[in-house]
Amino acid sequence: MKKVIFTGGGSAGHVTPNLAIMQALDESWDIAYIGSHEGIEKELIEKNAVRYYGIASGKLRRYMDRKNFTDLFRVAKGFFQARKILKREKPHVVFSKGGFVTVPVVAAASSLGIPVHLHESDFTPGLANRLAKHFAKTFYTSFAETAAYFPESSTTVVGSPIRPDLFTGTRQQGLHLTHFSRERPTLLVMGGSLGASKINEAIREALDSLTQTYQVIHICGKGNVDPTLQGKRGYQQYEYVHEDLSHLLQMTDLVVTRGGSNAIFEFLALHIPMLIIPLPKSQSRGDQILNAQSFVKNGYASMLEEEYLTTDSLMKEIHSLYDNRQLFIETMNASGASDAVSRIVEDLQARVQT
Template sequence: MSKTIVLTGGGSAGHVTPHLALIPQLQKEGYSVAYIGSKDGIEKDMMAEQQIDYTGVSTGKLRRYKDLNNLKDPFRVLKGITEARKALKKLKPSLVFSKGGFVSVPVVIAAKTLGIPCVLHESDRSPGLANKIVLRFCEKICVTFPETASLLPEGKAIHTGAIVRPDLFKGNAAKGRTLCDFSSSKPVLLVMGGSMGAQKINDTIRTELDVLLSTFHVIHICGKGKIDPNVQQYGYKAFDYVSSELSDLLACTDVVVSRAGSNAINEFLALRIPMLLVPLSPRVSRGDQVENAASFEKQGFASVVQEEELNSDTLHAQINELYTKREDIQERMKSADAYTDGTQVVAIFKDIISRKEK
């Protein structure tokens, strides 16, 4: 009978996509994989596409602001712990692996009460609120950024890097250019602002488009519903969202302008694409993207411009400088052991499971 590993995490695609990279690796090693997530979160649909056994549980949202729902959330979490315990007793996993997000809290706590070892993966430079709550219940904490280890309990952190989807390495640059109707005469600039898009980045790119097109072909992933139908020029291709085409578009990309979500920037790192990062402002977030961007800038993988400072002049100057220095940046990327295909994470699982069985 094969051993089972339960995956958990949700609330955003960033808490789920690393699992997609890890699932084939676990199955190849002979593990059965199941998922415990929220009852109606994005993770449910993503796991359905992978035909992974899925259980939904109740959870709170862990808001940082005042809201009447904050009074109800502790009861939702308690209900979620009960539901997760029931699911874990049925699945009898050897280990639970959490990628964070609010749904992971009841699952990790339930696993701890049942004596099931847990491993946590922290994608960002500093732990998010959900991970701060559950890290005490985890045997090991895999970190993406080397600096993160100093923020965690001594002896728990292991720098494994990111878990990058292997299909991203299979892109075809010629197919990517054909998809956009681009020639091979100019380098390609990719602009993306996350799954929801980034209005300030979108507006600035469109304002500066004529100047950019004198040097680059431009792929612009705008976010759902955010394509401007009035902006149509040769050398400019807009998408609201891409899925299966992403690997081909990345394969033909020379430089990228992006938000600084951990998964995305580590994918660019793995593919050796120099990046200009415009992190989400701390005014509308906990500041994790600012920290992620600062780490990549310090390591020489990226240039950074804060959203408040983004305008046509800074955008054009930064992109040109980035393209000029691209070969030096790519050399630093080649020498960096900052990403993984999940092999090291699976090795941690094996070690913990074998020690438990002794």
């Protein structure tokens, strides 16, 4: 039996592409996962009945902080923990999606001679993947421009792995879950697995105006549900949606989203017009801005930078997106986005010998 260990964590964006590939592997594969002890990856993976191993994980920062010193010991501890797990499991390959927890895992795999396959979702590689690439043999990217950061001979542009279950939802079930009507357009607001406070605030400030035209599904992040808005007509809020997300997406006419690569590629695959409000440089390395700019350039989305986010600017951009939705849909339909999952699975099948 062929055996693969996946790794990736810290946010849902580092986990859901792994899930997409895992779901596409047939019964000839034995699958396990290495992540952090308490990250979101643990919850998401264990829901799928996959063997899960938690290791110590330190955050890798680009700035001076005392925790950089102590976290080096956590990374070192994670390396030895991962090495012990890998020696016991003896996988044929390790597939890494990124996030801080992956660095000790891929380093341990490399030290044992286990091939590492790495996927980078963003326009430019994050710090974790910049380090991890020194231990990997094969590279995949979502954006064509990203391939320049990896060895040309071993890098393939495949797009972002999309979970097949996202296509299995029905509009009817979505309407049933939300108690919404078919007669009005539905706006989905998704700020990422952890939520986005600025977007949450702007949406709620504009809510009375929004609900005059749209029905609003608001996935606002853990601990961010506003109890005073429960039961408001034309508005449904959730901390996080997992099993029912496919149904909500099938009833969505347009979406307001952060600029995480996996999310926007999912909306692209589903042909949902999107307004991207990327995480600003003050809170990130600027990768979401680059992701958003690429999608705007290709005609897949419109973009509103957070520094210009107000009730008025938000309403203006949403109305413009809806008015021009058919043009966005036609452009996304013609995008010819590749099937990343099948290409990666075929590659794994070809490279792994039992």
